[in-house]
Every structure is written in structure tokens, then in C-alpha cells.
Amino acid sequence: MAGFSVTPGRPILLNCPACGGSITLRAAGHSVTAVCAYCGSLLDVNRPELRIIEQSHEAARRPLITIGLRARFEDQPWEVIGYQEKSIGGLATEVPLMLQTFLSQKDSWQEYLLFNPYHGFRFLSQADGHWTLHRVVKGAKHLPKNQIFQRFSAGMATVDYVLGEFYWRVKKGDRAQISDSIAPPYVLSVEKTGDEINTAIGTYLAATEVAAAFGMDRNRLPKTRGVAPHQPSPFAARLPGILRIALAALAIATAIQLLQAFGSDGKVIHTESFDIATETPELTHVSPPFGVAGGSANLCLASQVNLDNDWAELEASLVNEATGETRTATLGMEYYSGIEDDERWSEGNPRASACFPAVSQGMYRLVLEADGGAFHTGQPGSRFFMVEVKRDVPIWSNWTALLLALLPYPGYLWLRHRGFESARWSGAE
Numbered sequence: 001m002a003g004f005s006v007t008p009g010r011p012i013l014l015n016c017p018a019c020g021g022s023i024t025l026r027a028a029g030h031s032v033t034a035v036c037a038y039c040g041s042l043l044d045v046n047r048p049e050l051r052i053i054e055q056s057h058e059a060a061r062r063p064l065i066t067i068g069l070r071a072r073f074e075d076q077p078w079e080v081i082g083y084q085e086k087s088i089g090g091l092a093t094e095v096p097l098m099l100q101t102f103l104s105q106k107d108s109w110q111e112y113l114l115f116n117p118y119h120g121f122r123f124l125s126q127a128d129g130h131w132t133l134h135r136v137v138k139g140a141k142h143l144p145k146n147q148i149f150q151r152f153s154a155g156m157a158t159v160d161y162v163l164g165e166f167y168w169r170v171k172k173g174d175r176a177q178i179s180d181s182i183a184p185p186y187v188l189s190v191e192k193t194g195d196e197i198n199t200a201i202g203t204y205l206a207a208t209e210v211a212a213a214f215g216m217d218r219n220r221l222p223k224t225r226g227v228a229p230h231q232p233s234p235f236a237a238r239l240p241g242i243l244r245i246a247l248a249a250l251a252i253a254t255a256i257q258l259l260q261a262f263g264s265d266g267k268v269i270h271t272e273s274f275d276i277a278t279e280t281p282e283l284t285h286v287s288p289p290f291g292v293a294g295g296s297a298n299l300c301l302a303s304q305v306n307l308d309n310d311w312a313e314l315e316a317s318l319v320n321e322a323t324g325e326t327r328t329a330t331l332g333m334e335y336y337s338g339i340e341d342d343e344r345w346s347e348g349n350p351r352a353s354a355c356f357p358a359v360s361q362g363m364y365r366l367v368l369e370a371d372g373g374a375f376h377t378g379q380p381g382s383r384f385f386m387v388e389v390k391r392d393v394p395i396w397s398n399w400t401a402l403l404l405a406l407l408p409y410p411g412y413l414w415l416r417h418r419g420f421e422s423a424r425w426s427g428a429e
Contacts, residue, residue, distance in 0.1 A: 082113030082164035129224035312372035
């Protein structure tokens, strides 16, 4: 800047020719225009003598983050030198109809211009409590790798308020056609003014990160509302890890289950069938003794009965002949069928099963007590029961229970993630 002695990082103090107020140029040698914080006049600072471009007596506003504050982003110090307020006004006629949407359905946002004398400029924007740090890029090689950007919105942005200094000529009322494409946590913003096109890549920042960068209380920053276009889904971040843990646990349980299944005997050690008349008062059947050999293993009973629109039940007691120890299980069976609206239907199952865990070797006897609808009506007839006893049967109920226990939380995260994405894209209709 001719006439000024410029040292990188050292501010220059000037006086506003409109009101005499003090102006601090924090990016001297880079800034082209500045807005007086006292009278709001737009000044040309690209020459030794300050020239008034547009005089204003509008009362200066106080930004949320005041000009001159310093922060640390990208592991570098930055200073706030400029502030803009923008809004979406009329839509660009060149934009296709399907893209003529408001930016995330928000009609205004704020932008802070950050400066570092050795690293240039960054833009820090805020809308509805959501923050984004932007940097201008030249060419696709500066974009994040392996990211697919989706078009989100487009429209015509208007500058509603300006304060501080800028490295381009900017004033209230300036308009630019903008379009945003997203690949959370990134947003690719393209701004077109006449024949000039500028592209910036932005990264989503949580309010806590911004507060920490400026060393301020988080409560001083606005609360977040809704979902930002490029805000990363917190559920998507947790879902892969949870899924990996769930799948690993399921794989281990499946391997153990298959080893047990292939190593199980599953041998039939006793079968019998018997009739019980429906009109008889004696509903108990006692089996002959049968032996259980080998080590401790489960013993599973399977029963079947002839049923037609009725139910039956066996109260099965496994009695150890030597010790008298008794274990009891209930096998419930039912079967109903009919025709309704020329459609045949049926429900229930005339078969049932139950297992006794860890049955040791020895001699056993089954005491089977029958019950059922036909036994209460007293109609002539009988129920024909068949019972089969197997030793060391692979049980899949524990594996199924584990599967049911592992699925709900990943499913919950997936549903919350889908809801988050739905809220995000509702702003791009």
C-alpha cells in the first residue's frame, strides 16, 4: 500500500475522513475497503489518503464476536477484521427450478473475516447457532479427498450490513448468486458476481469448538436450532463402531453355537405313544424306565397329539429312579382351522417341545399328566399322544436371544440417523 509502512501482523491507525473516528487496519497491505465502526461510512483504504466511497450515519452494530478478537483455528492464530450480515433475497433466474431453494431454509446468516499475516484469510460463518470455517480454494486439487458433494441449495445472497475491513470492495446491497453442495462435515460454496466466480470449502464446527478457539464461554454463543446442511450426523459417527462390536459378538457366538451343534449327539433314547380316553377320569400316563448314558447333557422332549379345533397339554415330570429328583415341564399344543369367506385358515401347532438342562446319566421315568378341551366336555373319543426323548440336543434359543439383544441399539442408531438426514434434507426441498 503506497504511503504506508506496512509490517505483517502490525495494525495501522487512521482517522475516518467522514467523522474523525479512529480506524484500525489489521490487514494493512491486503485490505481494499473498510467500514468505519462509528459512522458506518465505506472507505477506500487502498491509497495513502482515505477516500469516502459511501458516507453513512447508520449506528454501528455490535457483532456477536467483536472485531479485533483473536482465535486459534487450524493450529494457527487468526484475528477478526471484518463482519458481514447476509440474507437470501430474490432467486437467481439462471438457477434451475428444482434448485431454487433458500439456504437450509434460513434467510440470514453472519460472516466474520479472519486474518493471519502469513496464512491469509478465512471466513467464519454462523447461522442458527451452527458454525462453519471457510477457506477460498483454487481448483479441485484443494478439495477434501474421497468426498462426493451433493447439491443442496442455490439462490441470490444480499449483503445487509458491513463492518470492518475487507480485501475486496464490498458494500451494503451487494448481491451474488450462490450455490452450496454438501458432503458432511464439508460444504462447497460457489459465489458468482458478474464474471467473477469464487469457490470456498467450509468445515462444520461445533459451538463448543468456536467458544474454545476464542476462549469465551459457550453460553455467549447462540443455541443451535435444527440441523445444518453439512452438520455431521452424531448417530452416523457412532453406528459403525457399534455395528463392528455387535457383529464381532454375533460372529463369536455363532462360531460357538455351530461348534456345539456339530458336536452334539442329538440321539433318540426313548419313544412311546399312548391313548387317553376323553371320558376317563385317569389322565396320567407313566412311562417305563429308560437309561441316560454319558456325561451331563440336556434332555429334550417332543410331543404330538391328534387335534381338531381343540387344545391339549402334557405336564411332563422327569423322575430320577435312583434319587427321586423330579423336574417338570409343560408342553402345550393347539390346532384350529376353518373356512371364512371361501378362504381356508388354520392356526396353532399340534406339536410342542421342552428341554431339561444338564441331566446326568442314570435311569429315568416320565410321568405325563394330560389335559385338554376334550377332557372337559366329556364327549366320547380319545387323544393319541406321541412322545420322543432326545439327549444332547443343540439349543439355538440362547443364540437367538443374543441376536435380539444385539440388534435393538444399532437399529435405534440407524433410525435416529435416518431421522437426522430427513431433517437435513427437508431444508433442500
